[in-house]
Amino acid sequence: MLLTQDADIEVVGEADDGITGTELAESLAPDVVLLDVRMPRRSGVEACRAIKEAVPAAKIIMLTVSDEEGDLYETVKNGAAGYLLKDSSIEEVAQAIRVVNEGQSLISPSMAVKLIDEFKQMSKPDKQQGTQLKLTDRELEVLRLVAKGLNNREVAKELFISENTVKNHVRNILEKLQLHSRMEAVMYAMKEKLLDLP
Incomplete structure (x- = not known):
């Protein structure tokens, strides 16, 4: 609802679960998809993988409460270009959509620190x-x-x-x-x- 108020963002579909979300992404071919790691019927990781296979051009942002490193690695490995925690403001989410749509990647700062630490190891x-x-x-x-x-x-x-x-x-x-x-x-x-x- 908040994103629809943003002049340069058009919300083309919404889904209540991972399977419906995947089907909608396949039929609508959106530029950017927002997913949660934890979703009914199909997890965010599985949905991310399925959407990237069906619509390779779609950019995927995980918007989630999960600050688990494992979830971050799995979603990025399966094609996610962004990973935001749900405490992000609506302005941060809108900006992430713009950035990812332009081909960049974006991760919540606290998760980026975990990612860098892990790869140093x-x-x-x-x-x-x-x-x-x-x-x-x-x-x-x-x-x-x-x-x-x-x-x-x-x-x-x-x-x-x-x-x-x-x-x-x-x-x-x-x-x-x-x-x-x-x-x-x-x-x-x-x-x-x-x-x-x-």
């Missing part, structure tokens, strides 16, 4: 060489800048290439590394310590 240097072999030098440059929080326009400016070229590089990176979202790419880059490489 999980560094596996032995995989770096494999990643470097998979990605071109330019793709590694793009991945590092994306992982530092730059959007496509900023990456393009930094590397003196077009925004479209950046989008193509990001798509190739996700395909090569078998990832679903920019957020997963950031997590991967941190885990593989790619930000520390020269």
